[in-house]
Amino acid sequence: xxxxxxxPKFQVLKTGQSMTLQCAQDMNHNSMYWYRQDPGMxxxxxxxxxxxxxxxxxxxxxxxxxxRLNKREFSLRLESAAPSQTSVYFCASSxxxxxxxxxxxxxxxxxxxx
Amino acid sequence: xxxxxxxxxxxxxxxxxxxxxxxxxDSSSTYLYWYKQEPGAGLQLLTYIFSNMDMKQDQRLTVxxxxxxxxxxxxxxxxxxxDSAIYFCAELYNFNKFYFGSGTKLNVKP
Numbered sequence: 001x002x003x004x005x006x007x008p009k010f011q012v013l014k015t016g017q018s019m020t021l022q023c024a025q026d027m028n029h030n031s032m033y034w035y036r037q038d039p040g041m042x043x044x045x046x047x048x049x050x051x052x053x054x055x056x057x058x059x060x061x062x063x064x065x066x067x068r069l070n071k072r073e074f075s076l077r078l079e080s081a082a083p084s085q086t087s088v089y090f091c092a093s094s095x096x097x098x099x100x101x102x103x104x105x106x107x108x109x110x111x112x113x114x
Numbered sequence: 115x116x117x118x119x120x121x122x123x124x125x126x127x128x129x130x131x132x133x134x135x136x137x138x139x140d141s142s143s144t145y146l147y148w149y150k151q152e153p154g155a156g157l158q159l160l161t162y163i164f165s166n167m168d169m170k171q172d173q174r175l176t177v178x179x180x181x182x183x184x185x186x187x188x189x190x191x192x193x194x195x196x197d198s199a200i201y202f203c204a205e206l207y208n209f210n211k212f213y214f215g216s217g218t219k220l221n222v223k224p
Contacts, residue, residue, distance in 0.1 A: 004156075031210045033212070035214075040122065040216055041216055042118075042120075042202060042214045042215050042216035042217050043157075043202065043214040044214075045211070045212070045213075048210070048211070050210050058211075090156055090157070092157075094210065096209070096210050100145050100162055100164070100206075101145065101206055101209065101210065102147075102159050102162065103147075103149075103157075103159070103204075103212060104159075105156035105157045105158070106156055107155060107156045108154075108155070108156050
């Protein structure tokens with residue numbers, strides 16, 4: 001009963017390097033999300049995917065790309081990392097249907113860009 | 115539906131009640147949520163309330179919703195040291211967009 005699994009848990013990058021954060025859910029959820037968490041700013045939505053085959057920008061999409069590989073997996077890519085992207089990243093999923101639509105979160109990925 | 119505001123800190127003594135407040139701006143939000151985040155972990159759902167309800171009680175947790183004032187509160191009765199965490203309120207907008215507040219860090223003193 002894994003829920004939402006994110007990898008890696010920790011990563012240190014140099015400015016300009018690229019990397020991909022991986023996320024997978026095993027709850028057959030339709031919608032998946034990427035958030036970043038910064039001190040005093042709560043969670044801000046980067047991108048989301050309402051259903052397989054669709055992706056949409058959130059509040060802070062600049063500098064990121066996403067891929068909804070299949071219903072289970074939603075990856076977040078940083079093409080050229082910047083120090084402003086130092087943050088904790090959370091992947092989440094929800095059923096994406098009408099109703100309460102509860103979000104289930106992964107444990108987070110802490111990224112430091114030097 | 116993007117402005118969700120919370121105070122940043124709350125400190126209470128063990129055994130007291132804690133009240134965490136939240137204001138939101140989007141009157142079309144259908145559901146409002148409270149999530150808890152413990153250090154180094156992801157967010158876990160505590161409870162949620164449908165927008166046409168005024169109150170919801172779940173064991174030690176009571177959620178109050180004042181839709182007219184767009185105010186949501188979470189009361190934790192008999193607060194324990196294990197309740198120390200960051201609490202986020204969130205609103206659901208348009209079925210699948212969630213907006214979160216900045217979080218309230220609850221410190222429970224023994």
